[in-house]
Amino acid sequence: MQPAPISMHIPDGFLSVQVSIFLWLIAILVIGYALKRVSADLGERQVPVMGVLAAAIFAGQMLNFAIAGGTSGHLVGAAIATILLGPWAAMLVLTCVISIQALLFQDGGLLVLGANIFNMAIVGVAVAYMVFRTVRRLTSGRSWSLFMGGFLAAWMSVEVSSLGTALELSVSGTSPANLAIPAMGGIHALIGIGEGLITLGALAFLSASRIDLLKANQAAQARGNLVWVAGLILALTLAIASPLASKHPDGLMSVAKQYGFLSNEQNPLYLLIPHYLFPGMENKTVATILAAILGTLIVFGVTFAVAYTRRHRPGAHEH
């Protein structure tokens, strides 16, 4: 068992409900559109390709190499999936990888799954695609164009995704912006180099053994103007917004409050129930203590009751 790598998979409880639901809506819209594009562009033949490639990217996260001081680089896969499958199919593949990680292995939460899909599958792929296509255009014809494009796409996708993650944590009031954004950005600038080097190695291997795989999907690569624009906007927005937010964390907080993202002070439910206490309890402290005692009794009551009913079923544990 290897130690858990520093990951971008946000667990439940770390994002406010407003941020989670907002990002779920965006994720559903984008993935729905990607599904439409992929069904129109590709035949049923692509279904096993996408499924098995998703499995390979998941399994490929076991491939790591030592960097220094116990840290290791490992594969995230947004860039290599984009280069091999084109942007829309890559979004679907990464959505599947991230959803399975959350649903079955608790790597990332369920309520915040939309946010994780947004950060890694949507931002990651859009940025990787934007960088890769731009580099390929600018350096077309050079022998190193593919490798440089791959490395930069991998690095940028990891870095911009991590900025997005840090920004969401700050807007939710979970991490202070002036610490979270430089910390996440700094760590992932290094992790991104590892990702870039692995992507580079994988591209070198594939171009030496099956160059046709890298050329076969040029049609899919060309049909992504929308993703290119989205990638550019996301990269620019996050690259400009996050240093600003980390310099002026109070500004970010006030924006978050204004748009109702920060739940702890301005909550819609709170307005429904203004300062209100249960009848017979004038004092909040008394209410709290009573509730605590009641709660503790309930814990023991419920758990013991359940355990007791179980005990009356001998043989239940035998199979």
Place this chain on the structure above:
Amino acid sequence: MHVHFLDPYRPRSSLIHKFDPSLKLVLTVGFILTCTLIPTGAWPIYILFFALVLSADVLSELGVGYVFKRSVLALPFVLAALPLILTVHGKTIFSLPIGPWVLSPSYPGLERFISIAIKSWLSMQTAILLAASTPFPDLLVAMRSAGVPRLLVSIFGLMWRYLFVLVDETMRLVRARAARSGKSDRPEAKTGRHLAWRARVTGGMAGNLLLRAFERSDRIYMAMVSRGYDGESRSLPLPAVRPAEWAALFASLSVLGILIFVAYSLWG
């Protein structure tokens, strides 16, 4: 083997295992939503939720220890919320000057941090229960009946089917690298050459894995077509949801709703 690559499903014959997968999915997400909505510092509600999770652990016959052990794995992320102790303003616990900075943890910050950690831990446990008590093919049928698009469910299904095959492939690659890599007892003897070389070797392995995946998917497609594949993956429908299960779902969701109300009226 990395714990992440073992099928989390544990077959038992408990009530939780028999519960309809679609309703179980709804209930799990409902519980996590409630957990996230509960305000900071509502300790009695957390205790109550802990009791509910513990009861579900016992009911599922998986054992409390199994669920706890798995739930610890994802806790390192809690570090992301640690700075809150220092940055939230309020009554300070103590002040510790370190060089130019003064460390002054505050009570509201500590409260926020512990609340986030507890909520995250409780949510994690329910997600573990869902994964350990529901076979993945049933979850796929549940997703399909909940309106998740066909193409996405097909990719999920194929990914799951071949995940363990490709994990085996990856482990063979890793074993081959380990078998060809020397390690010296002398500390001054450097092993593994330079960083770029190590990264290139790993990259080659990743490329190799992707290539094997591509070639395997070709063979899989041929096999599927020869068995009559037309784009739709078919499976037996799940048994109909029993009225008792609907009742259990609505009862649980209304209890969660009442708890949110109570939490906001006392701690909001």
